[in-house]
Amino acid sequence: MYSDYGYYDDGPTAVQSSGRDVSYCRRRFKSYDVRSGTYLGRDGKRHRCP
Template sequence: MLSRNRLSKLIAGAAALTVFAAVALTAAPADARNRTGAFLGGLAAGAIIGGVVAGAGAPVYAAPPPPVYVAPAPVYDDAVAYCMRRFRSYNPHTGTYIGYDGIERPCP
């Protein structure tokens, strides 16, 4: 499907060609000296074509999306890794776990 800008250019170009063809094919005697119609037709065609060309601006490009940064996975030392495997309630930020009695205790 044509974009709105291209479609309007296509319609304007078709209109300009129609006006130009109508002016060029107007029946007139060979010795006719009145060139006002040709002048006005050329003026109209030039105005339409000039408007289409002047209206065509530079293409607009959208900026790419910003990069997404992901924090790396935390790296734990051996003691923290041991406590994380042994106690499900282990909190590596505090270094403690919650025992079966509900008391928070430090991991050895």
Template sequence: MRNPILASALAAILAVGAVAGPASAQRPPPPSREHYDARRPPPPPGWNQRSWEYRQSYVYRRDHHYDDHSDAVIAGILGFALGAAIAGTQEQKADVAGRLDDPDWIAYCARKYSSFDPRSGTYLGYDGLRHYCR
């Protein structure tokens, strides 16, 4: 720091805070059970308190799906499939790029697919998309 007075003041504040901090920091007491019980509505007629609380906790857990990680699993599977498709396409593209100069391969693909394009090494499939000739 360029200003020695400011640096010494900052060091003094940090030293006082480090000494006084733990002594004054206390956790607040936990909320009392009476306050918790006062907020809960009583069970409906025909239900005892224990059965009603169990049912409420079951409904809460069922509706919130805390242990259900199906969204993450689905996202992982879709991500894996998308990554595999992209990697497969790049692999096919690299494989075809090496064969574009081979006249036998071009003749084979032209005989096999009438829509074969020798410049890109692809043909037009029945689904309307271009596919690499193997």
């Protein structure tokens, strides 16, 4: 994905999370994706959780 700042952003990368982190993020964010460890923010971008 091309960024407005003139460089390429590969997007979110896979992260390892503990079971507690995953449970928390799943409860907190409906858009949480376990594989990437991210959720879709109100700004339309994916963010890491926690």
